Each structure stands twice: as structure tokens, then as C-alpha cells.
Amino acid sequence: MALLDVKNLGISFGGLRAVDSFHIEVEKGQLYGLIGPNGAGKTTVFNMLTGVYQPGDGKITLDGNDITGKRTIDINRAGIARTFQNIRLFKELTVMDNVKVGLHEHYKYSTIAGILRLPSYYKKEKEMNEKALELLKVFDLDKEKDFLASNLPYGKQRKLEIARALATNPKLLLLDEPAAGMNPNETKELMDTIRFVRDEFDMTILLIEHDMKLVAGICEKLTVLNFGQVLAEGNTAEVLKNPQVITAYLGE
Amino acid sequence: GNTASETTDAAATTETTDAAADTATEATGATFKIGGIGPATGGAAVYGLAVKNGAQLAVDEINAAGGINGTQIEFNFQDDEHDAEKAVNAYNTLKDWNMQILMGTVTSTPCIAVAEETNKDQIFQLTPSGSAVPCVQYDNAFRVCFSDPNQGIASAQYIGENKIASKVAVIYDSSDVYSSGIYEKFAAEAANQGIEIVASEAFTADSKTDFTVQLQKAKDAGAELVFLPIYYTEASLILSQANTMGFAPKFFGCDGLDGILSVENFDTKLAEGVMLLTPFAADAQDDLTKNFVAAFQKAYGEVPNQFAADAYDAIYIIKAAIESGKVTADMSAQDICAALKTAMTTISVDGLTGAGMTWTADGEVNKAPKAVKIENGAYVAMQ
Amino acid sequence: MSFISYLINGISLGSLYALIALGYTMVYGIAKMLNFAHGDIIMVGGFSIFIVSTTLGLPPLLGILAAVVICTALGMTIEKIAYKPLRKAASPLAVLITAIGVSYLLQNVALLIFGANTKLFTSVVTVPPVTMGEGQITISGETIATIVVSIIIMICLMLFIKKSKAGQAMLAVSEDKGAAELMGINVNATISLTFAIGSALAAIAGALLCSAYPTLTPYTGAMPGIKAFVAAVFGGIGSIPGAFIGGILLGVIENLSKAYISSQMADAIVFGVLILVLLVKPTGILGKKINEKV
């Protein structure tokens, strides 16, 4: 059974049917791409998957659990983490702390213990630091761990967002245009990192991207969205050859 | 300025004496250092500044006439913004200045807080206008004005005994110590006087521009008289709003109403027939008042109100007590306090706010409240 | 019958709140700052008129004119000296604090010049009162004038923002000063204009406030200023009709709760209703729901 199973998902904004009878099945461990023209509804799909928007209709199942219409935090706890099209870091926190906030649910000690500095505080903080550092190393951010997030260059901010999402130990990772604003070299690096994350963390990844090099380079399967509806789906190579996709999206 | 500054309570007594003695020998002659405290800024500044000016006028007069037993007075007035904490700060500032006698504070809440301190330090305190009961709860504190209960009871009695009205409405400031203090006692005494309170309506410091609702309720309840234990600023609005509504009951107030005629640009016709219990009327025809009003107007360009009169009296009362208690400027504040405490109960002062004022040991003044009525734009004594 | 007169009195109080709130919301919506000194500019307007028409004995209209000129100049000067240097400060609260400083400053300058004594203000309104219901209910000329003036101002402001170039510039400036600058909008001039209009409105509000409640002290503007701020939020921040409706409602609620619930607790009730309304409609009565695109 698929890890993420979405059926007949739809939402309207006023008169605009932004997403309509959308469906997708993402298998565990897959690297899956969601592409489509600007305004096709990709980010909106992500927003419904993560509870930012309430789906108008349809059903979302994650690992057998129905998560349709749940609150964002519950969906995160159920196992979906994401990054944002417009970077949303905790700008006034350090790089390290950004990741540690991601670890929040997994290394618990009470607020009282934190204030009184009980042993559990030191123990858990130590574990957290280790775990966070480990994650930062993956993204080559360990040297900047004490920088304020807002002082990081753009490309590293994108990476930090991924690291923070991973820290919540999700089953499914959603990336919204991770390569936007990166130059070709940085994009290449990012592709390696995404692949590494998938392999190392045994992660399932669904990503939105307009950079075809990245999509063609790392995605195994694709769904193409156009005017809120699925235009095509299947193996990357096939989909990218689909004439409809070429006229609507790729151009030639 | 004075460089010597005393510190802890224990050391204070001797040091102050030394400091005072030093200046006494070095300078041509020591002075009495009288401090004053009251709001000089903020919404209550109108009362504090009146006191400041009234007291200064008296001090200048006394100094010009050669001082008290030949000793000049120094007067130092500090702002308390009508706040207890600031009042204590003001008090401490005055202490650093080596104040010997305190004339203050002007408003009740700060006065209660400062009374605690003067009692601890044993500094004589005479408040011109702090009318709440606890203002003079200690034996070192006295007051020039009536106490709130006193005014509340006296008002009810006056209305009852003279059969001025039997159905009374009250409009008072429920966020103000003075106003709610009078109201409370008035209500209690009204019952004894056979007065029926048909409406008791409050307002607060935060909504004191529109009184139409309170007036309407008084009107609907058939009140013949509206009792206004409030200050004249609000009262002048009430009068004009009642006038607009076509509601014309009798109005009766306490000393807070005094000053209403001197509000700049006030249409005195509105106040026609208003009765008030006050110890002071700026239009009184006795020489003392006439001279005072003239001098005050000359100095500050405005007609003095009751607060100014209370303060003016307070300085003369202090003078009388100093003379009677044989106090000299080189005595310590504590010695002065002890002497004045006793002297206060023996003196009798004819002031602007009462003739033959005497004091009991509990700090209260004995003087007859004057009931006056505003007729043709002037206060006329009633009987 | 008395209900109607409570209501009318509430509306007349509320129309003043509304009038002040219009000026408040103007500055607040465009310059994105809580101008705590707004109430004190009203006070300055009141004193200007008092001097011109009462002390100098000139006609009231001249007084209003003088007040508008003085307040406008004052508003623009304050903006230039005290607010502009902080426009790019790290925190938008910085300018809020200088606004408080300006408020203290105006109060204390007025205190030094005019003293603390209450001045009685002669109404500048010549509209005759209207009497209804066999003389039971009177609507004062001031009330009629205030309502009419605030409706006119509301409509003018709405048209100004919607139709005029300067109004459009204000909208742009309120959202993103840098981007507005890139459109060729003179941001400084626009904000200055906003303050000019806000302060001119304050002068008019001062004239009507002091006419309706004819006492004048250095602290006259403070409380109505805050109430108007509450009214502006009540109606929806930045919404011009919202400020009007918020003001009227505030006045009516205040007076009805004084009349029917408790005159002591009226303030608490007004604020309580405000909290309840905001809980149901978190952006005020007419406030736009701001949807943040994720």
C-alpha cells in the first residue's frame, strides 16, 4: 500500500477551482515530483496535505491513517513535514536552534525541568545538540551553527529549511521549489543532498520544482498538474516526453 | 542648596539638627523650611497648582512682613502627579532638602501614603485638602479642610433639616476617593434624614464628559435635587448638559464645587441656584477674602478656588502654631513636630475658610461649613 | 421614551468618537503607527479655537480655520522631527514610544502656557437643536453637526483614497514603502500628507468635541483619543467606514450600559463588549480578513 494516498482532492477559492479531483500515490522511499505551470495548484496541494488549507473534498491517507482536514500540527505528528515556497525560517534563532525546534516533539523534558535546570534538561539538551549537529552536517551547515538564520546566504537557508523539516522525523517530506533562486552549481549540490537524504534516512520525498534538471535528475515518478487537474502521471522519462506536458509546461 | 543630607532614620534626628544649626550660625538667620506636595502636572494639576500658588502667596506675605517671629520661610513645592508612589518620592526629595514641616499633600490617596512616612519620621504634616479619613490617622497629621464623612453627613443634614428636597439623586465619581467617600456617608445619613435617594449614578475618570445618561435617570426618577459630591470641572459640564436637556432640579454640592464660578468663560447663569457647602467663597465680601483674591489675581492672573484658600490658610495656621508652640528654626523636624502637635490643639485661627478654626488632637478641624447659594452669578450665604 | 433619548445621547457621544477615530484610522492605516499624540492634537485644536474666538473675540469660523492650520502644521512638524527618523527602525514600536513622548510634550507645553484651570469653551456650532416627541427628546445642534460632519468626512476620505492619486499612493505606502518608492511615489511626502490630513481632522474633531463637552484642559484630548483608538480597532483597523461605525457603536454601548446595567461598570462593559466582538470577528466589524498565502 502507498505511503501517501490521495483521492479526489479538491478546493475552491471563491469562484476559482484551484485544485480539482487530484490524486496521487507515493510509495515508501520514492522520490516523487509534482510539476506544472505557474498557478496550477501545486502549492495548494501541499497546503491541503499539511492542513494549512482545509480540503473542500477528497481523502488523504498517510500510512493507512486518514489525515484529511486535520490540524497542521497533528499532520506533522502523523508524519508529514514540509518546506515553503517562500522561505520561512525562524530568522532570529540560530541555525542550530532552528533545527532544535524541529526536534521539539522528540526530545521532551518539562518546562519546569528547563527552568530549574534539572538533570533531564542537560541530558535531553545534549542529545538534541548531537542530533541537530548530525543533521546540520548532512547539509554542510555545521560551521554556521551559531549564525542567526537570517544571516545565512539564500541557498543555505533553503537547506536549513529542509534540515529543520527532517528533524521532525517525518515519514514524508514535502519540498516546495527547493532549488528556486539557486545557481546551477548549487542546484547540483542540492540534488546530491536530496538523494542522500532519501537513501540515508530512508525518506519518502514529494517535491515541487520548476528546474527540469533537478526533476529529471532525481525524481523517479512525476505527476503533472494543470489548471488544478492531473494532466499526466507516471515515470519521469515518460511523462517528460508526453506531448501534452510539453505544450502545457515544458515548451520546446 | 544644602549639602548635608541625612540618611537612616536613627541618624536622622541628630544630623538634621546639626545641619540646621550649621546653616543657622553661618547664614544671617535660619529659615523655616516648609515643604509642599501635590499634583503640578497631570489631570489633577488644577488642584495642586492652586495649592502651590495659594501657599506661596501666604509665604511671600509673611516673609514680606518680617517672617515668623523674625524668621523667614522657605517654601518648596514638589509634584506628585496625583500618585501615591510619586508623592513618597516627592516627600523624600523634600527630606533631602531638610524640610521641617510639610504642608500637603493635596489629594487624598497620595496623602495617605505620605502620612505613613511623616509618621515614621515624625515630621509635622498639615494637609490643606486631603479629605479622606486616613489622611490624618496619625497624631502628627492635621487638616484644613473638612473630612469626607463630615461633608457627606453635613450635606445630608443640611438638606434634611432645611427641607430642601426629599427626593434626591446623586451623581458621583466612583473612581475617586474624595467623591465616593462623601457619597457613602451622604447615603447613610440621608436615610436618617428622611431623604429618599431615587438615583445614585456614578461616572469614572475614564468617562467624564458625557453625563446625559446620569441626568436622564435622575430626571426620570423624579429627583428634586441632584447632589454632586464632585469637583467643579465635571460639575460645570453636568450643569450645561442638564440645561440642554431641560432638566432643572436644585443642585447641591460640597467644597469641590467651589471654583465653578471662576471657570474661565463659564456662563454663570447655568449655575444659578446651585447650593454648596463650602468653607470658602471667592466672592465673599470680608476684607480677608477680598485682599486674598486681589493678591492672588495679581500674582497668578486667575480667581483662586477653595484649594488655594485652604493652602493659604494652611501656611497661616502653621505660622500660628509655630508662634504658639514657641518653635524656632534651629529645632529638628522631630522637635518641631512634637511642639506643633500640642500647639495645634490650642490655637484658634481666623482664615479664609473659617473663622475661629480649632483642631482636635485627632487632626480634624472645627469650623462651621458655610452653605452658599449662587445668585446672580455670586455666592450668597444661606441660612 | 427614555430609551430613545439614551440612544440619541449615545449616538451623539459616539459620533464624536467616530470623528476622532477617522483621523486616527487615517494615520494608523497608512503610516502603520499608533499615534498616541492624536488626542493631544485635538486639544491643541481646542485651545487654538479658544484663543481665537474667546480670547481674541474673532468669529468661530476663523477659529476653526486657525485650528486647522495650526494642527496641520503641528502634525507635519511632529512627523518630521519625531517619527520620520524612526521610520526605518528595527522595531515599529520605537515610533510608538516617541508618539507617547510627543503626547506628554504637548500636554506639558499646554500646561505651561494655559495653566491647569478648566476653560469653558463656547460652542462653535450654530445649528439649532431639534426637539421631538412633545419636547421629551432633544437633539442638540452639536450632535447634528458632529454626525453630519463625520459622515461628510468619512465619504470624502473614502473617495479621496479610492479616486485620487495621492490616496492610491497612500495605499501603496501602507503596504510596502520600498515598492511604493519604486512606483515613483514620494513616500515622505505621502506620509507627511497623511499626518496633515489626520491633524486637520483632529482640529475639526477638537472644535466639535469642545463644543459638545465644553470644558478644555491640557488633558482634554487624552481619553477621547484612546476611546477613538478603541473605536477604530473595533470597526476594523484601517477601515474608514469601520472607524465611523466603531465610534458610533462605542458611544451607544457606553451610554446604554450606563443607563441599563451599571453606571459604575460602564467602562468595563464597553471594553468587555469590545473583547467579545473581537473574539467573534478577530479583525473588527469591517476589518478585512488578511489571508496570508503560504
Added chain:
Amino acid sequence: MAMLEIKDLEVHYGVIKAIKGISFEVNQGEVIALIGANGAGKTTILHTVTGLINGTAGKITFNDTDITKMPAHKIVSLGMAHVPEGRRVFSQLTVLQNLKMGAYTRKDKKEIEDTLQMVYKRFPRLEERKNQVAGTLSGGEQQMLAMGRALMSHPKIILMDEPSMGLSPIFVEEIFSIIRDISASGTTVLLVEQNAKKALSIANRAYVLETGKIALEGNADLLMNNESVKKAYLGE
């Protein structure tokens, strides 16, 4: 005579020197590309040229006018438009209001209407959504709006900061052909791009920026074949 001339420009953020003495020029009718890594200072230069921030040293002239210390709105009314980084659309205003705002410096209603129709023709999506609140547009739609808004002022020169960011491949092509069009219609273009390959392919000349300094400059096709450029910016 260059249309836009930047001489020895230095820019500081507080005590940090972001631009360390840069000189370059843009001639009438050219498309000039400015490329460089993240944080090289491209955006800073554009901001300084349009007057959103002030340089600490150097001189900028635009059509013989010294605009070094001129406030942005005056520079804009001289005929310069700027598509800023991060789009910066007025998110509470509708698409149409945003576009109208772009024409703020212009007076003639008829001409503005013509330009509007031209913008709608280039970006049909904007016409479809003319009454949508700009903040709710998708990322790519906002980018179109920012571009359209800049065109509304009918500028002599247009500065673009990463206009292709977040656009679909087909639309990236489209955007570059639009830039070519704009240039062909006589508007000078100063283009900042991450997509260096595309940028160089339409540019006449280009400058390569490295940490606040110009490292390389020259004809676009020459740079395209430069080994170090290829390695660092074209991802080859």
C-alpha cells in the same frame, strides 16, 4: 555616451562593505546581464541604482543626470523601472490596482490604458485574475505581476532582479522572449539572473560579480565560452 553609468560605487550595510568599488555602464538599447553567486551583491547594486539605498562612495549618472543622492521616486520618474527581488507586489491590493500603481508617474489615461492592454497581452493570466488580491496569487503569478507592474511605467530602462525565479520552464522561455521584446522596443535592460546561461544568451554584454567586486566583464557570448564562467555559473 552611456545611459547609465556607475563609477567607483561602494555600499555599506552598517559596517559591512557589500560593494567594494564597482564601475560599469549600460548603453541605450543594450541588455546587460549581471551575474554572480548568492550574496555577491547584485541586488545591492540594483537597490543603489534606483535609490532605495544610498551608496557610501561613488557616482551614478542616468542620462547625464547625477542620481547618486536622488530619492528613488525621483529616479523612477526619470524613466527607470525596477522589478525587485522577492516581487514585492502590494499584497492587499488587486492585480489591477497593482498594475495601475505601476503607472503612478504617468498622466495620460489613454496611454496608460494602452500599456495595460499590452501587459495583459503579454501576461494573459493577469487579465484573468485582475480582481484577485495579489497576495493570494501563486508564486509565478506574482512574478508576472511584478514584471507587468514595472512595464506599466513605460520606462526607458528596466532593472530586473531574477525575473525567472519560480517560473515554469515554458514561462522562463516566455519571460526571456519578453525581455527580448522589451529590448527590441527600445527599452534598455539591466538584468540580474541566477540562470546565467539564459541571461547570457540574450545579453549584449555582461558583468560577473564576486563578493562585491567585478571579476569579469565583456561580451556575453565571449563570457559564455569562458572556462571559469562555465564552471562557476553555468554548471557545466
Added chain:
Amino acid sequence: MKIKTDKIKKISKSSFTIYGMVIMAYVIMQILVSTGSLSSLMEGLLVPLCIYVILAVSLNLTVGILGELSLGHAGFMCVGAFTGAFFSVATVDLITIPLLRFGIAIILGALAAAVFGIILGIPVLRLRGDYLAIVTLAFGEIIKNFVNVIYIGTDKNGFHFSMKDAVALKLEEGGKVIINGAQGITGTPNDSTFTIGIILIIIILFVILNLVNSRAGRAIMAIRDNRIAAESIGINITKYKLMAFTISASMAGVAGVLYAHNLSTLTALPKNFGYNMSIMILVFVVLGGIGNVGGSIIAAVLLTLLPELLRGLNDYRMLIYAIVLIVMMIFNSSPKAIELREKYSLKRLFTKKTKGEDA
């Protein structure tokens, strides 16, 4: 109004300095007091200074760390003050050990303010920015208004309560009115001391600084920086907002108890518990640097001392105070002024050419 913050990270780095500063101030003041070289004014100001420091630091938790604008801090202070004073006056004959009585009063004041913090916080923290600000302002005014109409007295039959007037309490002979409406509470024992004030400051600093550097504190700051992102990684927004808000409220309550026991009379006036006071506390926070705990302490001290030090100016005192406030704010926060200062200080430290990352 969105609150941005600068350089939050200062907090952890400088927490040591902050404790040091407080303790040093305490020691110096104690030495000055015992050698008698402190003026009465200064001595009288020691407790108020502690009160305003606590208020400023605690409001910084809401404004700086949680990033919400609160204009009702004085309301919580009021709740604490009346609760504490009520307890002390009611038990002044029962509990004869002042320190014990005062300790309980502080705890009760903090608890009462915390309860109000929760009551207000649960519904209200859904609001944002200015709307939250206005609701907290409204809350403060409600409290002030409410306290002014409460009458509580005691006699041998126990407590009596009324919202009408003291007469309505129907106290028996010998009963006493404890809270008398607008006349408030009088005769609160004078239990507040500088030492207790300093101890409370240190406790509060300890709580806040440790909180900020713990799991919960990070969550709170994450919410401040980006609510949507925080939600997306599973942070319970309501819980942490409420936590910060309540802790901040309870600390204001503590300040209130200290306030009530410093003066013998307690009334709820616009001056001490109205929005003006809330705004004044906000001034401390903003002037000291939002999110900068040490800064709020310094600002609270400076701005409390300033009007007292200006007393020599008599009539011009508040005028000068207002001007100083404006000038300080501009000097402290205007980007131009900051730039000038940086340059100036750089020239002074001519050996160092660039300052690097810290800026």
C-alpha cells in the same frame, strides 16, 4: 503591528552579565545605605526600581520573546497588588511573621495574576498584532474599573462582598472594610524591602533566562518568528503562547504585590494601573531593546530615576522628561543615529578596522 526583534541571541550570551549587574547594583546600594551616603529620595526609590525592573523584564517576555504587543500589563499588576494587599490586610493579625505573610502574599498575587492571564489568554491569543494589543488594553481598563467597585469587608461572620457600596456589606460591630471601592485598601503592611525586591528580580531573571534557553523558550521564539512554520513542525501554538503570556502575567502580579506593600494605600487609578502605566512599561521594554532583558532593566532604572532627578527643574520637569524620552528613543533606534554611533565608536577603536559578524 508586527514586532521585529534584534539580536535575540544576546540573551543567552549576556545572562551572566545581567545577574552580575543586578547583584553588583545591590551590593553598591547596600554599602551606600549602610554608610548613610544615599539620599532619602534614592533610598525611597530602591523598592520602586525593583518593581519597574520586574515589570519591564516580565513584559519583555510577552513583547520580545513571544512577539505580541500587550498594553494591559498594568492590569495584571493590579490583580497581583489587590490580591496580595487583601491577603496581608486580612491576615495581618493572624500571621505575625511578616516575612511569611509577605511570602504567601507574593505567591497568591502571582497565582491570581496567572489565573487572569489564562482567562484572558485562552480566547485572546488567537488575535494578532494590534487587535491583541487593544484587547489587552481593554482588559487592563476592565480590571481597573472592576476593582473600583469592589467592596469586601470582614467581621466575625466571615467575609462580606458587595459591588454597591461599603454600607451594603452590612458588617457587624467591629468588622472592618478591607477593600473599599475606589478608596481601595489602606493600611497594607509595609513589607516590601530592597532585599526582597532584588531576590525577586533574580528569581524572575532566572526563570526567564532559563526558559528562553530551553525547549519551551525555543518553541515560543519560533512561534514569534514564523507561526506557520512552527505549526508545520508540530509546535502547539496555543500552548506555548499561553505559557509565555501567563508567566509574564504572573510576574507582573509579583510586581503588583511588591507595589502594594511599599505604600500604605492602594487605589486603582489611571495613573498607577491604567493604560498609561502599561504603556510606560512598554517604553522600558522598547527603549531597552525588544528582547533584550538587560536593556529593559537599564531602561526601567533610567526612566524611573529621570523624572525624580529632574525635580530641580520644577515646572519644566515633565516637559524636559518628554523631550528626553523622544531624544533617547531617536538616538537609540533611528538607523541614522545607530550608524553614526557605530562609526564614531569605530573611530575610537581605531585599532580594529572591521567589526565582523556581530553586526
